[in-house]
Amino acid sequence: MSGPHPATGPATLLVIAKEPVPGRVKTRLTPPYTPMEAAAIAEAALADTLHTVLKTPARRRVLVLDGAPGPWLPPGFDVLPQGSGGLDERIASAFAHCDRGPALLVGMDTPQLTADLLMGVGRDEYDAWFGPAADGGFWALGFAEPSRAEALVPGVPMSTDHTGAVQRRRLAEAGLNVRDLPVLLDVDTAADAVAVAACCPVGSRFATTLNSLAEVGR
Template sequence: MSGLHLSTGPATLLVLAKEPVPGRAKTRLTPPYTPQEAAALAEAALTDTLHTVLLAPARRRILVLDGAPGPWLPPGFDIVLQEPGGLDERIAAAFSHCDRGPALLVGMDTPQMTADLLAGVGRDRHDAWFGPAVDGGFWALGLAAPSGAATLVSGVPMSADNTGEVQRRRLVEAGLNVCDLPMLRDVDTAADAAAVATCCPSGSRFVATLNSLAEAGR
């Protein structure tokens, strides 16, 4: 795979997400938040993410969803269901929905993400794009040739302190020219939520929801 340089931009933008249902979404926010409050924060983070993706240039926008779409979903996205299996398998399968490259996949855990962070993907001469996360994982993964995702992602240990390190090394060992995106913090815990809220753009639904919970005594 060395020296692919297939970037023709703009990229297909994929959002890997879970339906924000109480008891299933953002469970590590509980406690201090109730399952309903955690789901409200998850919905706000997902909504911010989707609207940010709408602002970024894209060949196509796809929501790869575990669950069913709700009123939080804006127009402009194709919806596909997540495949069963581990997170590595679901990420690899998400790229299979791209008819042609390049493609960039993000999650729903970084409402501070801006369209500017996504705008250059697919428009430069890289084979892969990698966005590391503070917790050792990653918030973005892009491939100039998404058909190779299964080889590049399958088997990477997920939700571990070294997930991002292993994933990026997999890209480099495949001979890919990797563009590193800025490091972002995922929202997993209440401490994460408070820290991320200080970095969100103006008008963030996530910040508004977090503030409303604080005003209610949370």
Template sequence: MSARHQGRGAATLLVIAKEPVPGRVKTRLTPPYTPQEAAFLAEAALADTLHTLLRVPARRRLLVLDGTPGPWLPPGFDVVPQADGGLDERIAAAFARCEDRPALLVGMDTPQLTPELLSGVGRDGHDAWFGPAADGGFWALGFADPARAGSVVRGVPMSTDRTGAVQRSRLAEAGLAVANLPELRDVDTAADAAQVAACCPPGSRFTTALASLAEVAR
């Protein structure tokens, strides 16, 4: 199936993710959760993210995946493998796949994401879009011209409490007019999971998954 839903000014949407395999995802959730429970929560967060992006008009939707697709993947996405190297290299390579412009990349860790948060991307006249994360990283990054991404992303230290600040500075230093998206919290720890679940839309997969684990623990 083609992963296209044409719309004037619509962006190519990318999700960069790991296959939710126990022991490979959300390791900071263990403890208190087991590796299997952490993967269960990761799968729910990823599925929520993918289904949310299906509700955002897009030229194309890409899942940039480390691993193999599973039943959590809805129709409507083209799946491509992540490149080798650090996260900065993998993000740069993901944008290099985008012939259409603009393009926006999001992670798999913010199931509270709603279509409304992305409503202006690609249609507001900016050169770039940046979504900061509460832990000092970022949950979204976009470019009106994806060809600019490589030089701006490569070399940014990833997975630190300065990642977002460095990436935001690099966008400004490149002379790009940047639109700031709202700050969101990533799901990294058990405390994050509880706070994020409280912000998710009613009936979300992530909230339901977290509640089911709480029931089992009783």
């Protein structure tokens, strides 16, 4: 088993995301939302996530994107294309863009994310960081040595109710000292969206967008 990894300073923060194009994102929100509305909700979630990452001390900030950047992208990010293959392979390849030093990857489905939740990653004495999602997946994954992702992520079954358990077990079986982050709810369904909006910080683009759609009725 590896010992505690020495604190090395702020992590590289990666956001893996899909361009919010109607019909390509948040399809489980349709119905009750239209594809255009679902894309607006996805865009708000992504924008909130990116702005939270901007507020978090980082060595480098990277958007690993399937698609093209839009007006929702704030300055301060390197934008790199996602790799090929399944989500497990694309997550692993995202870490390949990192230099030595800690790196943490988050998705675009947890707009309730705050900078406080990410503080300390890379500065604490851990080999890995893991953020479980309420649906059995995970919302965050990080490594003190990003190259470990190449062996520990590919082959993990994605989008199942045991994805997170399999990934977490792999980290443990590799002997890594893991810091578990709080459980967060992903936005997959309309009910999820309402629950997440209620947890979002003041000024949330996601909550504002969802509330504006609710006002026009479904």
